[in-house]
Amino acid sequence: MNRNEEIRNVIERHVELSFSRSGGPGGQNVNKVNTRVTARLPVEKLVGLGPEVPSLVRERLSPRITAADELLVSAQERRSQFANRELAIGRLAALVQRALGPRRKRKSTRPSRAANERRLAEKKKRKEKKKFRKTDFSGD
Numbered sequence: 001m002n003r004n005e006e007i008r009n010v011i012e013r014h015v016e017l018s019f020s021r022s023g024g025p026g027g028q029n030v031n032k033v034n035t036r037v038t039a040r041l042p043v044e045k046l047v048g049l050g051p052e053v054p055s056l057v058r059e060r061l062s063p064r065i066t067a068a069d070e071l072l073v074s075a076q077e078r079r080s081q082f083a084n085r086e087l088a089i090g091r092l093a094a095l096v097q098r099a100l101g102p103r104r105k106r107k108s109t110r111p112s113r114a115a116n117e118r119r120l121a122e123k124k125k126r127k128e129k130k131k132f133r134k135t136d137f138s139g140d
Contacts, residue, residue, distance in 0.1 A: 007049060007100075008093045014045035015092065017085060022076035029079060036076035039088040043069050046096065053100065060099040071095065 022036035029035075043065060046053045058065060066072055073095065075087035111119075 003100075004093065004097060007096050008089070010046060010048045011041055011089055011092050011096070013048075014041060015089060016040045016042075017088070019081060022084075024076065033081070035079060035081050035084055036074060037081065037084040037088045038072065038074040039085075039092055040066075041071040041073075041092055043071055049096075049100075057096060057099050061095060064095070 016039070018038045018040070019034035020036045020038065021034055022030060024030065043054050043057055046057055057071070058069075061071060064071060064073075071092060073088050073091045075084040075091065077087060078084050
């Protein structure tokens with residue numbers, strides 16, 4: 001079993017799903033059927049993937065984790081509850097997979113010469129505009 005399948009199995013075992021009415025197109029179906037799926041995954045349940053996984057997920061996905069220490073994802077794009085359920089679980093798996101992957105290093109960049117010249121030309125224009133606002137026009 002590869003890592004993706006392992007992550008998905010742990011998620012499917014421990015995820016808590018709730019259903020509600022979703023918005024958007026769909027006619028009467030939208031008003032009657034609870035098709036939106038909200039998936040909650042308690043972060044401590046990820047210990048099944050390794051002892052360091054929960055702390056790594058907490059660190060890297062902190063904006064997405066609730067006060068109750070749950071990773072929260074919802075899906076409402078499809079018109080069937082089953083399809084939205086699969087979407088939500090897939091999103092959770094992708095989030096955890098990305099959090100466990102290696103971090104990309106940032107490449108330092110510099111503005112191009114043309115960009116620098118445009119910036120300086122704009123500064124000169126602004127300087128001239130402000131100079132002409134003065135009452136004495138002496139240029140000092």
